[in-house]
Amino acid sequence: MARSKTKKIFWNAFWVDNPVFRQILGICSTLAVTNLVINTVIMDIGLVFTTVMSGVTVSLLRNVTPRRIRMMVQVLIIAAWVILFDLMLKAYVPDISKALGAYVGLIITNCIIMGRAEAFASSNKVFPSLIDGLASGLGYSLILLAIAIPREILGFGTLFKDTALQITLLPESFTKWIIMVMAPGAFFMLAILIWVIRGWTERTGEDKH
């Protein structure tokens, strides 16, 4: 029983109510960091870390937090975990920290985190909040990677460009689609992805909304 409930929480947050293609949240960072897979992976790790930690913290404090200041408390908690993540990036992966620039700090304003804290963690126990935060973060990550991988391959011909993990997939003779690593490429990819996924879920009857 408990297992199927956990599974349902996970599946709802990960896919049925996916933050990006269903709720259209977190679009700013979705568009901005997906021109390189490595930036996307780090952003994803940051978001998963923050949704999990803020969900757990908000849930832990839910019975002692005065309702009238709960939003302020949630912002404080989210900001603290994001700053902590930023400090870690600066210390241990400075090049990625530099590449992501303002976007790490802007995780604080990502609607997904605040949305899950207010809609779920503030009224649920710690473990379900952890699962909800993890699934929302992973749902966001899945879509970002689905956008970033074709963008980097078509735009640069590589995966994990400028890192020790770099893989060159397309030959030098391939004319790079520069537009894919520019802002319009992100809009095209996101729109195509939303269209395909929502069309598919409607057809298979998964769309219950």
Place this chain on the structure above:
Amino acid sequence: MSFTKSRAYSVLYMFALSALFAGLLSLVKVVTAEQVADNERTAASKNLVRVFELMEITPQTTGAQLADALTKSVRPLWIVDNGGPKLVDAEPDKTATVLYRLWLALDDAGRPRAFAFPIGGKGFWGPIFGLMAVAPDGLTIRNIVWTRHGETPGLGARIEEDQYRAKFKGKQAADPAVARFRVVPEGTMGDDPHAVDQITGATQTTVVGMGKFLNDNFAQWHRYLPLLLDYLRQQGLTAPQPSTAEAPDGQE
């Protein structure tokens, strides 16, 4: 009314939670401070190596390789306030007022290969800092690297991309005193030696910001060029062709 429903509780609660998180973050900052300082030193070395194009930097390049390349070819210089600007090649003590930083790159024969100086100004989201290398003629840009900025990834942050930075190479100041570089719509700079393409979608970064500070910084560098030429002569290094720069204030 119970205490937990009072305003005083809300205030105390917020204060306590803020103090708790502030303490946690301060602790992490102290613990990582040494690592961050080390990263900054490595980044500074990388920037100098990149601006002078001394070697190719890969993810495997070590700090020792960078230091070796810099020791062999680059001489750091300072312009200090000594009742007027004075160029020194030994690191000044902490009481000295440093007016400007310069780096001189020498080729294998010991001839000046390029000079580099810091540049900086206002971007869209905040200040942008970088280094510019110029040829020994003092007018032609050899290279440019950005060391710090907060521009939007995918938009203004594209100033860091190799293909955009390459557009600055070979560009010349039309007038050393005021530089007169122009930032023009993307794809229109052609062979104009004084024009650099903007980035479409990043007008605030590349036109409003960079267009101004490129000229301001170049003009500032040119005020100190005569001191550098004097230094080269004193050191017996082959001096580059002097340009039409004026001497800095108070200097012959």
